[in-house]
Amino acid sequence: MKFFYLALVAFLLSGCMGKAPITNRDQILLMSPSEEIALGTQGYAAFLKTAKLSTDRVQVARVRSIGQKIAIAANKPNYKWEFNVVDDKQINAFCMPGGKVVVYTGILDLVKNDDQLATIMSHEVAHALARHGAERMSHQKISSGVQLLGNLILGQTAPQYTNTFNTAYGYGTKYGVMLPYSRSHEYEADEIGVHLMYKAGYNIQEAVNFWKIMKAMKGNAPTEFLSTHPNDDNRILKIAQTIKKIEKK
Numbered sequence: 001m002k003f004f005y006l007a008l009v010a011f012l013l014s015g016c017m018g019k020a021p022i023t024n025r026d027q028i029l030l031m032s033p034s035e036e037i038a039l040g041t042q043g044y045a046a047f048l049k050t051a052k053l054s055t056d057r058v059q060v061a062r063v064r065s066i067g068q069k070i071a072i073a074a075n076k077p078n079y080k081w082e083f084n085v086v087d088d089k090q091i092n093a094f095c096m097p098g099g100k101v102v103v104y105t106g107i108l109d110l111v112k113n114d115d116q117l118a119t120i121m122s123h124e125v126a127h128a129l130a131r132h133g134a135e136r137m138s139h140q141k142i143s144s145g146v147q148l149l150g151n152l153i154l155g156q157t158a159p160q161y162t163n164t165f166n167t168a169y170g171y172g173t174k175y176g177v178m179l180p181y182s183r184s185h186e187y188e189a190d191e192i193g194v195h196l197m198y199k200a201g202y203n204i205q206e207a208v209n210f211w212k213i214m215k216a217m218k219g220n221a222p223t224e225f226l227s228t229h230p231n232d233d234n235r236i237l238k239i240a241q242t243i244k245k246i247e248k249k
C-alpha cells in the first residue's frame with residue numbers, strides 16, 4: 001500500500017519538474033508560468049491601490065532606468081515589466097511574478113550608488129525568474145496533501161496518534177522544510193542576481209558592499225531584507241564566491 005502511494009505521488013509530480021536558471025537546481029512546480037504571472041499581476045494591482053507612490057521624479061527615473069537594464073539581462077518575453085517607487089520608510093523591495101518591481105524609499109536612502117541599487121533589484125527579479133513563489137506554494141500543497149494522507153491512514157489504523165502526528169508534522173515541516181528552504185531561496189536569488197547585474201553592466205563588487213551595509217542595519221524593522229535572510233557573513237562569503245566565478249570566465 002505504501003508503495004502504491006509513493007508511486008502515485010511520483011507519477012503526479014513527474015509532469016511538474018522545473019529547473020532554476022543559472023543554478024540549474026531541480027524544482028517541483030505545481031503551477032504554470034501563466035497562472036503564476038496572473039497571480040502576480042493581481043497582487044500587484046491590489047498592492048498599488050493601498051501604496052503611496054513616490055513623486056520624486058529623479059528617484060523614479062533612476063529606478064526605471066536601472067530596471068530596464070536588468071529586464072533586458074533577464075530576457076523574459078512573457079513578462080510585462082513595471083518599476084515603481086513607494087514612499088515608505090521600510091527597508092524593502094520586491095518583484096512580483098510577471099515583472100512588477102517595487103522599491104521602497106527606505107531602502108533607497110541606504111544605497112550609496114546605482115550598482116548597489118542594481119544589487120537589490122536584481123536580487124528581487126531573481127526570486128521571480130527562479131519562480132520561488134510558485135515553488136513555495138507547491139511545497140505547501142504537497143505537505144498538506146501528505147498530512148491529509150497521513151491522517152487518513154492513521155484514522156483507519158491508529159486514530160489515537162492523529163494529534164501527535166499533526167503536531168510533529170507541523171513542527172517538522174516548519175523547521176525542517178520551510179525555513180531552510182526560504183534560506184536557500186535567498187542564496188539562490190543572490191547568485192542569480194549577481195549574474196543579472198553583471199550582464200546588465202553593473203559593478204558586481206558593490207553587491208558585497210551593499211550586504212555589508214545590510215549587516216550593519218540588523219536589529220531594525222523586520223522586512224524581506226532583514227528577517228528572512230540568511231546569516232550575513234555566510235551570505236557575503238557566498239556572493240564573493242559567485243563574483244570570483246564570474247570574473248574567472
Ligand SMILES: [Zn+2]
Pocket residue numbers: 123127186189224
Ligand atoms: Zn530575498
